[in-house]
Amino acid sequence: MTTETPVPVARQVPTERVHHGDTVVDEYAWLATKDDPETINYLNAENAWTEARTAHLSGVRTELFEEIRRRTQETDLSVPTRKGGHWYYTRTVEGRQYGVHCRRAVRDGETAPPISTDGAPLDGEEILLDGNLLAEGHDFFAMGAFDVSPDGRWLAYSTDFSGDERFTLRIKDLDTGELLPDEIPGTFYGTAWSADASVLCYVTVDEAWRPHRVWRHVVGTATADDVVVHSEDDERFWVGVELTRSERFILIDIASKLTSEVRVIPAGNPTGEPAVIAPRRQGVEYSVEHHGHRFLILHNDGAEDFALAYTSADTPGDWVPLIEHSPGTRLESVDAFADHLVVTVRSNGLTGLRVLPVGGDDGHNIEFPEPLHTVGLDANPEYRTGRVRLRYTSLVTPDSVYDYDLVTREMTLLRRRPVLPGPDGRAYQPEDYEQHRDWALADDGTKVPISLVCRRGTPRDGSAPCVIYGYGSYEASMDPWFSVGRLSLLDRGVVFAVAHVRGGGELGRRWYDQGKMLAKKNTFTDFVACARHLAKAGWTAPDRLVARGGSAGGLLMGAVANLAPDAFTGIVAQVPFVDALSTILDPSLPLTVTEWEEWGNPLADPEVYAYMKSYTPYENVAALDYPAILAMTSLNDTRVLYHEPAKWIARLRAVAPQGDYLLKTEMEAGHGGPSGRYDSWREEAFVNAWILDRFGRA
Structure with missing residues (x-):
């Protein structure tokens, strides 16, 4: 600590608040005025004080940052995921903050994903977006949407350069590499393409940052001509939009903390009127997944830990039970594939996966050896598949990606996150x-x-x-x-x-x-x-x-x-x-x-x-x-x-x-702090150095 850095003292301006006859004085309410120079000056003074009080930890921070960096394979490549005729993946490059989003065409007879253990680009790679180029000139960068159209022609993506999670949506022509003039500010997470990729649905927020409207945009037309598909006036509810894995329906998800409602539009008829699966009822939550002739419905209607039912995809109506409620076993989600369902469950404080063959036996649980672990489905965009991608980890097992054969029950480890040798040179x-x-x-x-x-x-x-x-x-x-x-x-x-x-x-x-x-x-x-x-x-x-x-x-x-x-x-x-x-x-x-x-x-x-x-x-x-x-x-x-x-x-x-x-x-x-990976590592090193100092071990 230096004598030149004084302890910040915020001025006190008593502001009264009265509710239910109770008077409360808030002497620091003025700090909520973000554009007041005095607010910014105060925050800067606090930052200076924090830097002065932790200056003695600068060496430890550098040491901890280098340990994270040393243990991380900086040039790396994710396990490619197949969608249509391409493998999609992300690469990271040593010294670069953000990922590079890529794809490579599937080759004849290729069923297993191509793996790059050293992070080198795959032969025949096509770069879709380079986050490092997009982030140039900005102190913050984050992506919201990244959605390739069903035909592989268009990429809808959105960016945020401030951290306020208000994204600008753009469309890229992947055949030519050109950006379309279509540009939509103020969007939220979530997009959905029509079956012929001519229409893109997206979500915007209101003044209170509540996602409240779903819009329909025709590719290549003026955004001023976009049409509101659904506008939610009840301020308790958020809206979202997504395309089912089967790519046959666009789902409009409407939910509060306690109640939900789902509306569906045929992806082949994006201008059609949304059909309600079931009108909202206070306290009833449900989600929808399309599967063949039916909609699967995960719900809590008389089922505290949720049950699974289905209804007709042609004329949604009564719910037919499929998995009855079992107290203590929380059904968290259901993923539908052409011949199998995979249900994510939670029991005794641990996650698990249950596979249900369509028209077959009662199914089976996927077993894992560690007593403490986390497992869930990874990206699985293909509807007609006999294998699913899993992600697994524990407190001691690095993030692991598996392919699981739904018929033979064979589990293949595709990749475990490399943990390189630490300061002592010993492998993890x-x-x-x-x-x-x-x-x-x-x-x-x-x-x-x-x-x-x-x-x-x-x-x-x-x-x-x-x-x-x-x-x-x-x-x-x-x-x-x-x-x-x-x-x-x-x-x-x-x-x-x-x-x-x-x-x-x-x-x-x-x-x-x-x-x-x-x-x-x-x-x-x-x-x-x-x-x-x-x-x-x-x-x-x-x-x-x-x-x-x-x-x-x-x-x-x-x-x-x-x-x-x-x-x-x-x-x-x-x-x-x-x-x-x-x-x-x-x-x-x-x-x-x-x-x-x-x-x-x-x-x-x-x-x-x-x-x-x-x-x-x-x-x-x-x-x-x-x-x-x-x-x-x-x-x-x-x-x-x-x-x-x-x-x-x-x-x-x-x-x-x-x-x-x-x-x-x-x-x-x-909300997530610094956006670049190196900046995030520095923040973690800052926190851990402060923690070690509290222990007298810095």
């Missing part, structure tokens, strides 16, 4: 590490699963440092995943734990329901129970435990900081939703109205208001002995606005000034 060996499943006991007697990974032989006497990660919202499951960057921590004796708290989906729909709305505090108390269990079981000790989470997981970080500051030596909160009550009270902000079915509506319900006020981190900052806190945000984040962590850190510094609080703002990024 999974057996050098061990993964465990442990269970904590929550305050109400609920058993909460914890997944752990550590270097083999790490002591269990409380002396090891530990990072505990959590999320716990939106039914999102934090399934085991492999991380090259994490190896740098494990090799320094750090234990990594994932707390599978309520509010996530690890143990089915009930697990989610028990951690939302007026049961949200279970998410926070579960996490604290996991932290205390890790110390009690000898995995670590409170003065060696750092908590980490992002977005809604950042809300979790802020809540546990208030709830149990003594349980941690440090907290990393990335793009944290820490001013949740203020945000959910403002319907004009992005996501607010759609979020009322997740958190409750504090505007309409005094009980919800009081409950949220009792746990929202910003509202509950007190004169406590907080652990060190590193908050990270992005100026152009649309999902969690930058001012939430900025206000939080300002109030922490004012109310509990003895604490060590840092705020780092990416001034050219969005």
Whole structure:
């Protein structure tokens, strides 16, 4: 720390808010004015303070970044995926931030994908898009859509150069390499082509960044002539558009947090009127997949963990049961192929796949040897196929791509992500590490699963440092995943734990329901129970435990900081939703109205208001002995606005000034942070260096 860099002090401008007779003073509300020079000056001052406070870690950051880089095969090529007459894949090149999207024609008799183990371009390669060229001159770059038409002629793609997830959609002629003049700003994720590739459907957002309209665009015509296919006026609902794998139907997906409705248009008649599969009913969620003469319907109508049914594709009506509801086995998705269905399931906290032959036996589960793992279908654009592409990983097994024969049940490993030798020159060996499943006991007697990974032989006497990660919202499951960057921590004796708290989906729909709305505090108390269990079981000790989470997981970080500051030596909160009550009270902000079915509506319900006020981190900052806190945000984040962590850190510094609080703002990024892979590695190295410093191991 240098004497030239002062501690930032945000000015206090008391602003009153009154709801349900409750008057609240927000002295930092002015920070929400993004275009105010004083706001930018304050964020820059916080960045300067963070840089000064962590200057002594610059060498460690460089070391950690180089370890990630050294272990990564920088020039690499993904396993090609077949669609029609081409293999599609992405290449990365050493020294380049972004991927190069390519294809190569399928050759006579070629059934297996061509593999390049050294990342060299495939013979006969055609470059569709080079992300590095697109990103030139921009500090941020991300792609939204990447959708090749059924005939392979056109590529619809969209780009974002600020991080606000408002994309500009373009169409490229892959025969000539030319860009069409068609250019559509303000689009969202998701596109769908008509059968003859003459029409492209896309989605736009409203002022609150809610995807609310599906449009129809005729290739080569003026975008001013585009037609609205569906406009959703109910602000609780988002819309999306997609083409079925069979390429016979365009689906318009309309969904709130609790309710959904699907409309279909024949891809051969894109100007036709959308047909409703089933009108929306409050609390009933369903999704649709086309399969031959029927639509498959995954739904929760009288089925908490979902069931599978079907209805006629010609005249959608009654739902005929196909897989009955089985409590405790969550049906997550169904993928239809000409002769088989593949159902993604979740049971006992783990993902799995079940194969159902059409008109055959009851099917079978695909077996995997590791007790902790994550498996799911990868890209499978071909409808008529006897093989499916799987993706598999665990806490110790790098990302792996398999082809699975649906008839013979043979599984072929196509590629496992290379992990190159680390600083000691030794190749990565999974057996050098061990993964465990442990269970904590929550305050109400609920058993909460914890997944752990550590270097083999790490002591269990409380002396090891530990990072505990959590999320716990939106039914999102934090399934085991492999991380090259994490190896740098494990090799320094750090234990990594994932707390599978309520509010996530690890143990089915009930697990989610028990951690939302007026049961949200279970998410926070579960996490604290996991932290205390890790110390009690000898995995670590409170003065060696750092908590980490992002977005809604950042809300979790802020809540546990208030709830149990003594349980941690440090907290990393990335793009944290820490001013949740203020945000959910403002319907004009992005996501607010759609979020009322997740958190409750504090505007309409005094009980919800009081409950949220009792746990929202910003509202509950007190004169406590907080652990060190590193908050990270992005100026152009649309999902969690930058001012939430900025206000939080300002109030922490004012109310509990003895604490060590840092705020780092990416001034050219969005919710996911820096966009380039090297920039992302540097950010991870920054975080891990700060964590190691908390452990005294930097």
